Amino acid sequence: MLNRQLTIGLILVVSLFCTVLPAAQSQMVYSSRKTGQTWIVKWRTKVPASFWRQAEQIGNDEEGVYLVRLRQEADVEKWRQRWKTHPGVEYLHPNVRYDPGYRFANRNLLSAPGKSYYLYKTRFPQAWDFFQRKADLKKVKPITVAVVDTGVDLSHPILKPFLTEGINVKDPQAPPEDHFGHGTKVAGVIAATWGVRHGPAVGAGKIMPIKVMENGGDGEVFYTVKGIREAIRHNADIIVLAQGSWAYSRMMEEAISEAEEQGVLVVAAVGNSDYDLNQQQLYDRPLYYPAAFPSVLSVGAVNVEGNHFSISNTGPGLDLVAPGDMIYTTTINDSFSFESGTSFAAPQVAGAAALVWQLHPDYSAREIRMLLSQTASKPSRSPEWDEKTGFGILNAYRALRTTGINPDPGEPNDSPQQARLFSLSQELDLVLTEGDQDWYVLNLDQAGKLHIDLVHNGSKEKVQLFVHQLPAKRKQSYSLLPQAGKNRIEISVPKGKTYFRWTVPQKVAGQVKLKFHVTFSAAADNYEKNDMLSQAAPLPVKETKAVYEATISKQGDIDWYQVVLTEPGDLNISVQPGTPRFDPVIFKVQADNWEKMRYDEKNEGGTETLQLNVEPGQLYFRVTDYAGNPIDRPYQIAISFEQRDSSIYENKKK
Known part of the structure; x- marks a missing residue:
C-alpha cells in the first residue's frame, strides 16, 4: 500500500468559473458578455453573394459554419430578420461571450485550510492506494484530459511531465502558452488528483492544453467550440470546460453532441453566481451552459466545511459537487496560489474520471458519468438528488472500487x-x-x-x-x-x-x-398572439405602478405591446427578467420620436428601462431576447407614469 503523506503544495485544476480570494476585500470585475455585432451562421446551402454585402467573414469552423461581423452601415435588425428565415440558413445566433466567471469578495475564514484538504474530502489518497494495488501500470491505458481554456504554463515543473502537444485555436502558429493563469490553475487541479505532489504520479494521464482565449475576458463560444472539436480530433478522452455562459448556443449544443457520439466525456463547471457592485447576489441559478446540457457531467462546489458553496450555481441538471473553496493549485511563472470557484471543483471530477477509465478501459463515457454519480457521497436521510449538491460529493475511492454500474438506479419505483x-x-x-x-x-x-x-x-x-x-x-x-x-x-x-x-x-x-x-x-402568455405590430397587446397605464407578466415561449418570439397616453408626462417602462437566461432587448415605436428605437444596455438577467418624456398619443414597444432563444421563466413589465403640469401642456398647445 502506498504511503502518501499529503504535504503542502497540492495542485488543482479545472473547470469553470474562478473566484479570486485575496487577503483583502477585492472589487468585483465585470466584462461585457456580448461580443459586438459578431454572429454565427450555419448554412445548409452555398452562401449567396448577397449575404456578404453587409457581413464579412472573420472565421469559420466546420463546413458551412461562419463567424461574421456586420459592416458598419448594416442595420442589425433588418439584417437579422432577413437571414434568420432564409431557407438556406440552419441557424443564426450571436457569438456569445464565454468567460471563466467573475471575481468575488474575499472569504474571511478563521484559519486557512490545509493545502490538500479537498483531496481528503473526496478520498483521493485511498483511491491512489487502491489504484496502485489493482492496476497493471505497464499496461494501463493513457487517458488524455483536454483543458479548453487560456492555455497552460508549458514550463511549469509540476505540469510539464503531464503535458501533451496542445493547440492555440486563435493563433495556430503560436504555442498554447498561458499568460493569464486560469488554464494553468485548472491543469494543476487535475495533476493534484493524480497525486503528483505526494510521490510518483498515479496512472498515466496526460493533459492537453487547448488555448481558446488570452485573458479570460476575450472568450467566445465560437472559439470554445473550435477548441472542443480540436480536442476531439486529437483524441482527447475527457474535455474540461472552465468557462461558459447563461445563454444557449446551438453551435455549442452540436459540439457537445459530437463529443458524446465520439465517446468523449465532457466535464463542465456549473458556473459562479452573479453579484452586483455592492456584492449582493443577483442570480445563483440556473446552471451555465454547457454544464446545463444533459450529456455533460456538470459539477458544482462545496465550501471548506463540505456544505453548499454560496457562489456555486444551482438548479436542474446538476450532477456532482466537489470542494471549490480555497483550493491550492499551480499558476503561471512556476507559482502556486489559493483559488475558489466552480472552476476548481470540476477538474477534481475529471481527474477521478481518468483514474476510473484507466482501471475500466471498456467503460463508455456515459458509463463513467453514471458511475461517478452513483458513487457520490450523500448525508444519511438526505434526498437522492437536490438542486444544490446533485447526487452528492465526489468520492474517488468509492468510484474506483465499485464494480459494475447499476443500469436501473431508479428501482424500486414500481408505484x-x-x-x-x-x-x-x-x-x-x-x-x-x-x-x-x-x-x-x-x-x-x-x-x-x-x-x-x-x-x-x-x-x-x-x-x-x-x-x-x-x-x-x-x-x-x-x-x-x-x-x-x-x-x-x-x-x-x-x-x-x-x-x-x-x-x-x-x-x-x-x-x-x-x-x-x-x-x-x-407556456404562451395571455397576450399572445402579439408577434406583429398590428397585434400589439394593450397595457393600461395606471395611477400607480402597474406590473404585467409575460413569457418568451418559442424560438424567435416577438412580443409587441401598446401604451395609450391621454396626458403629457414622464413614462418609465422596465423589462425585468426572471432568469439570467433572458437578455431583453426593447424596440420602441412612437410617431413623433424615432430616435434611439433600440434599447439594449444590460447583459443577461439585467433590467432594461425606457425613460421617456411623452405627449398624448400611442406608443408601441417590442420585447425580444438578444439571442432569440425561448426563455423558461416569465419576465415582468413594470410601467409607471407621472403626469406633467397640465398648464404647461395647455400653453404649449396655444
Missing part, C-alpha cells in the same frame, strides 16, 4: 408512492421487463411544455409511456416504436407534480433498456 423524483435536463436510465413499470415524478413550479427525448438502446420492442397528473387522474399515453435515434414527445403540463410511468405493452423475453431526459419551455 406512484415509490416514484423517483428527477430533474429537468438530466439523463436517466431504466430497464423494463415484462410486467414491470417504472414510475418517475417531476415537480414543476409553473405550467409549460415538456420535451421528452427517449433513446431506445437497440431493442426491438415497443415501449409505452403514460403521463399522469395525480390525483386528478388526467392521463396521456404514448406508444413508441423501436427505431434508431431519438423519439421526442411534447406535452403541455400544469404547475405541480407530473408522473411518468414506463412499461412494455407486450411479452418480452429479456430486458428493454432505455434512457431519457426532459427539458422545459414556458
Whole structure:
C-alpha cells in the first residue's frame, strides 16, 4: 500500500468559473458578455453573394459554419430578420461571450485550510492506494484530459511531465502558452488528483492544453467550440470546460453532441453566481451552459466545511459537487496560489474520471458519468438528488472500487408512492421487463411544455409511456416504436407534480433498456398572439405602478405591446427578467420620436428601462431576447407614469 503523506503544495485544476480570494476585500470585475455585432451562421446551402454585402467573414469552423461581423452601415435588425428565415440558413445566433466567471469578495475564514484538504474530502489518497494495488501500470491505458481554456504554463515543473502537444485555436502558429493563469490553475487541479505532489504520479494521464482565449475576458463560444472539436480530433478522452455562459448556443449544443457520439466525456463547471457592485447576489441559478446540457457531467462546489458553496450555481441538471473553496493549485511563472470557484471543483471530477477509465478501459463515457454519480457521497436521510449538491460529493475511492454500474438506479419505483423524483435536463436510465413499470415524478413550479427525448438502446420492442397528473387522474399515453435515434414527445403540463410511468405493452423475453431526459419551455402568455405590430397587446397605464407578466415561449418570439397616453408626462417602462437566461432587448415605436428605437444596455438577467418624456398619443414597444432563444421563466413589465403640469401642456398647445 502506498504511503502518501499529503504535504503542502497540492495542485488543482479545472473547470469553470474562478473566484479570486485575496487577503483583502477585492472589487468585483465585470466584462461585457456580448461580443459586438459578431454572429454565427450555419448554412445548409452555398452562401449567396448577397449575404456578404453587409457581413464579412472573420472565421469559420466546420463546413458551412461562419463567424461574421456586420459592416458598419448594416442595420442589425433588418439584417437579422432577413437571414434568420432564409431557407438556406440552419441557424443564426450571436457569438456569445464565454468567460471563466467573475471575481468575488474575499472569504474571511478563521484559519486557512490545509493545502490538500479537498483531496481528503473526496478520498483521493485511498483511491491512489487502491489504484496502485489493482492496476497493471505497464499496461494501463493513457487517458488524455483536454483543458479548453487560456492555455497552460508549458514550463511549469509540476505540469510539464503531464503535458501533451496542445493547440492555440486563435493563433495556430503560436504555442498554447498561458499568460493569464486560469488554464494553468485548472491543469494543476487535475495533476493534484493524480497525486503528483505526494510521490510518483498515479496512472498515466496526460493533459492537453487547448488555448481558446488570452485573458479570460476575450472568450467566445465560437472559439470554445473550435477548441472542443480540436480536442476531439486529437483524441482527447475527457474535455474540461472552465468557462461558459447563461445563454444557449446551438453551435455549442452540436459540439457537445459530437463529443458524446465520439465517446468523449465532457466535464463542465456549473458556473459562479452573479453579484452586483455592492456584492449582493443577483442570480445563483440556473446552471451555465454547457454544464446545463444533459450529456455533460456538470459539477458544482462545496465550501471548506463540505456544505453548499454560496457562489456555486444551482438548479436542474446538476450532477456532482466537489470542494471549490480555497483550493491550492499551480499558476503561471512556476507559482502556486489559493483559488475558489466552480472552476476548481470540476477538474477534481475529471481527474477521478481518468483514474476510473484507466482501471475500466471498456467503460463508455456515459458509463463513467453514471458511475461517478452513483458513487457520490450523500448525508444519511438526505434526498437522492437536490438542486444544490446533485447526487452528492465526489468520492474517488468509492468510484474506483465499485464494480459494475447499476443500469436501473431508479428501482424500486414500481408505484406512484415509490416514484423517483428527477430533474429537468438530466439523463436517466431504466430497464423494463415484462410486467414491470417504472414510475418517475417531476415537480414543476409553473405550467409549460415538456420535451421528452427517449433513446431506445437497440431493442426491438415497443415501449409505452403514460403521463399522469395525480390525483386528478388526467392521463396521456404514448406508444413508441423501436427505431434508431431519438423519439421526442411534447406535452403541455400544469404547475405541480407530473408522473411518468414506463412499461412494455407486450411479452418480452429479456430486458428493454432505455434512457431519457426532459427539458422545459414556458407556456404562451395571455397576450399572445402579439408577434406583429398590428397585434400589439394593450397595457393600461395606471395611477400607480402597474406590473404585467409575460413569457418568451418559442424560438424567435416577438412580443409587441401598446401604451395609450391621454396626458403629457414622464413614462418609465422596465423589462425585468426572471432568469439570467433572458437578455431583453426593447424596440420602441412612437410617431413623433424615432430616435434611439433600440434599447439594449444590460447583459443577461439585467433590467432594461425606457425613460421617456411623452405627449398624448400611442406608443408601441417590442420585447425580444438578444439571442432569440425561448426563455423558461416569465419576465415582468413594470410601467409607471407621472403626469406633467397640465398648464404647461395647455400653453404649449396655444
